[in-house]
Structures are given as structure tokens and as C-alpha cells.
Amino acid sequence: MILREALFGVRRYGQLARNLGIPRPTLSARLRSLVDAGLLERVLYASGPDRYEYRLTAAGRDLLPAAALLMRWGDTYLAGPEGPPTVLRHDVCGKVTVPTLVCAECGGELTAHNVTPEPGPGFQDT
Amino acid sequence: MILREALFGVRRYGQLARNLGIPRPTLSARLRSLVDAGLLERVLYASGPDRYEYRLTAAGRDLLPAAALLMRWGDTYLAGPEGPPTVLRHDVCGKVTVPTLVCAECGGELTAHNVTPEPGPGFQDT
Numbered sequence: 001m002i003l004r005e006a007l008f009g010v011r012r013y014g015q016l017a018r019n020l021g022i023p024r025p026t027l028s029a030r031l032r033s034l035v036d037a038g039l040l041e042r043v044l045y046a047s048g049p050d051r052y053e054y055r056l057t058a059a060g061r062d063l064l065p066a067a068a069l070l071m072r073w074g075d076t077y078l079a080g081p082e083g084p085p086t087v088l089r090h091d092v093c094g095k096v097t098v099p100t101l102v103c104a105e106c107g108g109e110l111t112a113h114n115v116t117p118e119p120g121p122g123f124q125d126t
Numbered sequence: 127m128i129l130r131e132a133l134f135g136v137r138r139y140g141q142l143a144r145n146l147g148i149p150r151p152t153l154s155a156r157l158r159s160l161v162d163a164g165l166l167e168r169v170l171y172a173s174g175p176d177r178y179e180y181r182l183t184a185a186g187r188d189l190l191p192a193a194a195l196l197m198r199w200g201d202t203y204l205a206g207p208e209g210p211p212t213v214l215r216h217d218v219c220g221k222v223t224v225p226t227l228v229c230a231e232c233g234g235e236l237t238a239h240n241v242t243p244e245p246g247p248g249f250q251d252t
Contacts (some may be wrong), residue, residue, distance in 0.1 A: 002175055003156050005224065005251055007238065007243075008243045009243075014243060015228065017163055038203075039159045039172065041236070041239070042194070052230045056238070057147040059199075059202075059203045061237075061238040061239075062199055062202065062236035062238070063199060064236075064237065064241065065195045065227035065236060065237070066192050066195035066196045066199060068227060068241070069191045069192035069195060072191045073185075073188055073189060073192060076185075077164075077185045077188070078164055078199070079248055080248055082203060082204070082247055082248040083246055083247035084185050084246040084247065084248050085245070085246055085248045085249045085250065086140060086243050086245060086246050086249065087145070087241070087243070087244055087245075088236075088241045088243055088244075088246070089241070089243075089247040090229045090231065090232065090234065090236060090240060090241060091240045091241065091242055092211075092229070092232060092234045092240050093229060093231050093232035093234065095229070095231040095232070097229040097230065097231055097236060097241070098230035098231065099227050099228075099229070099230075100227070100228055100229070100230040101191035101195065101227055101228075101238055102215040102225075102227075102228050103219060103221070103223040103225070104223065104226040105142070105216065105219050105221040105241075106216065106219035106221070106225035107223075108216065108218045108219065109189075110190075110191060110194060110214075110216060110223060110225055111190065111191065112133065112182070112187040112188070112190035113187075114188065114216060114218050115194065115214045115216060115217065115223070116215045116217055117133075117134045117135075117212050117213070117214055117215075117252065118212070118213055118214075118215055119211070119212060119213075120204055120209055120210040120211055120213040121209035121210065121211050122205055122208040122209040122211045122214065123211050124193070
């Protein structure tokens with residue numbers, strides 16, 4: 001949930017606390033975990049007194065496509081009749097986007113019905 | 127991890143136990159949770175003695191696109207120099223696929239740099 005907020009542009013501790021409504025010690029511990037995992041970085045943005053904000057790293061930002069598909073899944077299976085709570089606008093075409101997974105080789109859509117997993121070069125039999 | 131196995135075609139309790147290496151009470155509890163959540167269904171596949179397997183529901187199968195992007199993220203940020211442990215072959219074109227998220231409206235790629243979230247019709251201010 002912190003990552004979702006971060007992907008939506010929230011960087012300040014106080015705003016995270018308000019939006020998420022979780023106890024501050026829990027929020028602090030989770031932020032530390034996300035910094036340790038390399039998904040967020042803690043950056044000084046004002047001094048005297050020192051104030052820090054939490055910014056996504058490149059690795060954190062690169063979770064957006066997976067998060068967008070999880071949102072779409074939630075819109076299909078969990079959203080109420082009134083529709084999705086959040087939509088994503090594609091700045092390039094200006095439309096509310098329907099995020100769709102395609103094959104970069106042929107451009108066709110990827111679904112559980114036309115994809116087959118197989119061992120890759122780093123496969124290790126255990 | 128159970129869902130990943132299920133998306134890779136594993137349906138039997140014994141094979142899940144072997145592949146995942148988690149204690150059987152833990153595996154049983156998690157399978158029950160996934161059935162309760164509507165992602166798996168428990169199906170009789172042989173009788174006398176009765177044997178059950180765990181099949182993905184439509185909702186469970188529809189998690190594949192998000193899982194494919196999480197795999198790609200892991201290949202970028204977590205895989206060793208030997209390469210990804212698992213690859214996905216696209217049955218339609220026959221190639222090992224690079225799953226890519228695009229906008230269904232314009233066909234352009236979606237990234238954290240060109241997508242902006244906004245409240246949808248089901249938004250509720252809390």
C-alpha cells in the first residue's frame with residue numbers, strides 16, 4: 001500500500017500516514033524495509049529541522065506496469081457496480097487507458113491461455 | 127508461490143508440497159485461503175479413495191499477466207548473471223516473449239513516466 005501511494009506521487013511521511021491510516025511505528029518499519037529492499041530512497045528535502053521524503057528508485061518505479069495490471073484485475077473482480085476507484089490516464093494519447101499485456105515479439109495479447117512457462121538459462125533444479 | 131505453481135500447471139497437492147518445500151499444514155492452510163478467495167477450486171479427480179486437485183478459477187488465471195510482469199521485474203533486478211530461471215513462450219508466435227504493457231487505446235507502452243492516476247467513478251473520499 002505504501003508502494004501504491006508512492007507510485008501515485010506521495011512522498012511525505014505525514015501524507016502517507018494520513019492516506020494509509022496505519023500506526024506510525026508500523027509505517028516507519030515498512031518504509032525502512034522498502035528502503036532496505038532498494039524500492040524507495042530517503043532523501044533530505046529541507047534542513048533546519050531536517051526533513052526527509054521517500055522517493056521511488058528506478059526499481060520501485062518499474063513496478064508500475066505490474067501494479068497497473070493488478071489494479072485492472074481488482075477492477076474486474078473486486079470493484080463495486082459504481083466502477084473503479086482509480087483510473088490511469090496515458091499522458092501520450094490523453095485517454096483513460098486499459099493496460100494490456102502484449103508480446104514484444106509479435107504484438108499479440110498475452111493471457112494464461114496462450115503462454116507456456118519453460119526453464120530459462122538461470123534454471124536450477126533443486 | 128502456490129499461485130505461481132498453479133499458473134505453471136501444477137494441480138496436485140503432493141507436487142505442490144515437493145516444489146514449494148513448505149510444511150504440509152502451512153500448505154493446506156494456504157490452499158484453503160486461496161479457495162476461499164476464489165482463486166483456486168478444489169476438484170475431485172479420482173474416487174475410492176477420493177482425490178482432489180486444485181485448479182485455477184477464471185479469476186486466478188487472470189492473474190497471469192500481472193505475474194508475468196512481476197517475473198520480468200525480477201529478471202531485471204534480482205536474477206543472477208546466468209539469466210532468468212523461467213521464461214514464457216508465446217504459443218501464438220512461438221517465441222520466448224518479452225511481456226510488455228501497452229495502452230489499448232493507442233498501442234504505446236505504459237511506464238511510470240507516462241501514466242497519471244486519477245479518481246475513477248468508484249472513488250470514495252475517506
